[in-house]
Amino acid sequence: MGHRWLLCLLSFQVLSVPVQLDDIHGDDALLIQSLTLKLLRSTDDPYKPLNPSVHLGLRLSREHNLEKEAQYLQKLREVFQPTLGSSTHSDQEEPSTGLLALYILALRASCEDFNTHPNRRLISQLKHLLHEEKQHIGLKGFPISNFYQYSLGVLSLCLTQKVIDHHVIEKLVHAQEEDKFSHNQHTSVDTEAVAGLAFLCLQHSNLYPAFLMEKLRNATIAVKEKLVQNQTPGEPDILGNIYSTSLALQFLWALEPNDNEAERSKFISILLNGVKKEHFKNPMPISQLLPVLHHKNYLDIAKLNCKDEQETPSLDWVPGSRGSKVNVLEDDxxxxxxxxxxxxxxxxxxxxxxxxxxxxxxxxxxxxxxxxxxxxxxxxxxxxxxxxxxxxxxxxxxxxxxxxxxxxxxxxxxxxxxxxxxxxxxxxxxxxxxxxxx
Structure with missing residues (x-):
């Protein structure tokens, strides 16, 4: 379960003054910028595995260090698309469905052309993996990896505007209907959210017949209901846990982009409070949180044009402490x-x-x-x-x-x-x- 984060369930209080979505400034703006800096520093840390989700988080930010983003994308390319015949290529293990999907999303977020031969090969590879996952679901009732990775694969192909086998889509819809997005007998909010984003993307594409579009609409509604049901008791603004809330909000705000701003502000305040308490230390959850704090979601990848992007002067590269661990404040x-x-x-x-x-x-x-x-x-x-x-x-x-x-x-x-x-x-x-x- 490499993609799933065994992260701590923590309690948060709603701040007394909600953050206004279009008016984040002062300490809150610096706090958000500090998360971007953490992601940038992680790209230069040789002790951390290369992670396409980090690149996604940086690309869906409003603030950029374009040079470092380009350098990190090149590092990802050297791992996921090594040249044929190189030692890296011969020794490289084939990526999982979810990892390959994240890499393709990272390329899409950088406005890569998917009509080139190397990128067409990536798409074919992902389609093949999804086909094998689909067959495994038919035999065993669950995919080779898990439904989170399967959902990422469908979302990735959709955002690159590729037509997906109807049976692959229907397996995901059926899994949602049968309540199979669970982990240790609890609903996986992360999986519901990513599947919901995939369902929304497929609906927006208008590439599928009416009967399938109807199934997608029903599945999307079901995901929303499931997320609402998984509000944390006593903390109704936490969806699953503080970390899964980021992905859940990506889906909910993509579903209803003009929803109540006061409600959104309250969620933002809760997440920022978690940042202030230093609960977001790992690059993976930070990369999922950052788009939410910039009022974006994975579907916004399709809207990026990568033209006239501006550098953020305050994100000038400041090397972090490589491989550093938690500072110990006490010697006892x-x-x-x-x-x-x-x-x-x-x-x-x-x-x-x-x-x-x-x-x-x-x-x-x-x-x-x-x-x-x-x-x-x-x-x-x-x-x-x-x-x-x-x-x-x-x-x-x-x-x-x-x-x-x-x-x-x-x-x-x-x-x-x-x-x-x-x-x-x-x-x-x-x-x-x-x-x-x-």
């Missing part, structure tokens, strides 16, 4: 209880009280546990667009075939939505690594 140690659970029983495969520096990440806690050879604790990770993802604990691997993953739990039963690099355990917390189904 805290203890964190770490446990491992496999299966439905109450017994733990591993349980240990660990002492770590205050401000350490969960990844630091895992490394501390692994250093204690007497406890036989091991773990493995893989690099994703959102940072390192836990893939194995004590030799037990998460399995795509078995649809299992290592879930991060704050005891007794609160799932963490931040990843192991981003979550900072507090003093006396009990963290459970649980092998769960998705």
């Amino acid at each position: 140690e805290i203890f964190v209880w770490l446990s491992v659970k496999v299966g439905t029983g109450s017994s733990m495969e591993y349980s240990k009280l660990l002492y770590v520096r205050s401000g350490s990440s969960l990844l630091d806690v895992l490394r501390t546990a692994q250093k204690d050879k007497s406890q036989d604790f091991t773990f493995e990770t893989k690099v994703t667009l959102s940072g390192k993802m836990l893939t194995a604990v004590k030799g037990i691997e998460a399995s795509g075939t078995e649809r299992t993953y290592w879930q991060l739990i704050k005891a007794p039963d609160t799932p963490l939505l931040e990843g192991i690099e981003d979550y900072i355990p507090k003093k006396n917390e009990h963290i459970i690594l649980r092998l769960a189904k998705w």
Whole structure:
């Protein structure tokens, strides 16, 4: 589940004075600009994986460092479109449906010509992946990757104005009707939102027969209803969680562009409050948030013409601290209880009280546990667009075939939505690594 961000569900209060959408200035304007700078700095960080979503976030901003955007697009091109016969090409693993879709969207946001031979090959590759995903849905009821990536693929082809196989579209519509956009028995707001954007794009294209257009309209309405149903109890302006709210708002505002401005201002205030509390640290959620703060969504990619774009002087390149981690403000140690659970029983495969520096990440806690050879604790990770993802604990691997993953739990039963690099355990917390189904 590389595209899904195990990020932390946090509470927010509505600010007393809502931000006016067309009048963001002062500290709020600087705050938004700081997010753009974070994305720009991430493009120069060799420790972060190349991420087409970062480029999308930068392109859908009102502020630009065009030189850095062009340089980052070239880095992406070298990975996703290496020259034939090069060592990069021979060693490069084929991208997943979602990753290839994001790269094509990044090219579209840079006004690339999709009639060139290299770009036509990309489109053919994505169509082939979607065909295989569609067949897998027919056999197993779910795609090879997941419905989030499948939705991104449909959205990407639509925004490049390519005709999509009716059966590919109908599989996505049917999945929405059958409530299959779920993760661990909870609705995936991210998937609903991206699928909704794809449904809207397909309707706007006017390339499909009346019966399919009617299905798309009904599916779009159903997505809106599902998002409303997933408002956080006690926090009706949070859709799923603070991070998924960004994508949900992209869809809702694309659906109703002239909706109540006071409501929009309230959402913007909530998101900016989250930024002020430094909850948006990872480039991936920042790249999805930035378009919302600039009153844009992924469908606006089709409106970009890349002409007469102006540099923003205050975005002159300032190198960041490469590979830097969270600043530790305290030197004292805290203890964190770490446990491992496999299966439905109450017994733990591993349980240990660990002492770590205050401000350490969960990844630091895992490394501390692994250093204690007497406890036989091991773990493995893989690099994703959102940072390192836990893939194995004590030799037990998460399995795509078995649809299992290592879930991060704050005891007794609160799932963490931040990843192991981003979550900072507090003093006396009990963290459970649980092998769960998705």
